[in-house]
Amino acid sequence: MTKVVVTNGNVDGALRKFKVKVARSGVPSELKKRKHYEKPGVKRREAKKEMIRNSKKRHRD
Secondary structure, three states, X not given: OOOOOOOOOOHHHHHHHHHHHHHHHOXXXXXXXXXXXXXXXXXXXXXXXXXHHHHXXXXXX
């Protein structure tokens, strides 16, 4: 559970810190992954496409 302490009544700052902590913990990406079921073959295909895309980016001149 992510907790943030509000100091000097600064709720906006605490909310900003909370959002950063939640984003770093990976909750939004995990939620996005679990929203719809993806078949294992589709996962592999997408992962392969991603690897090819990253490889092309790295070897670009």
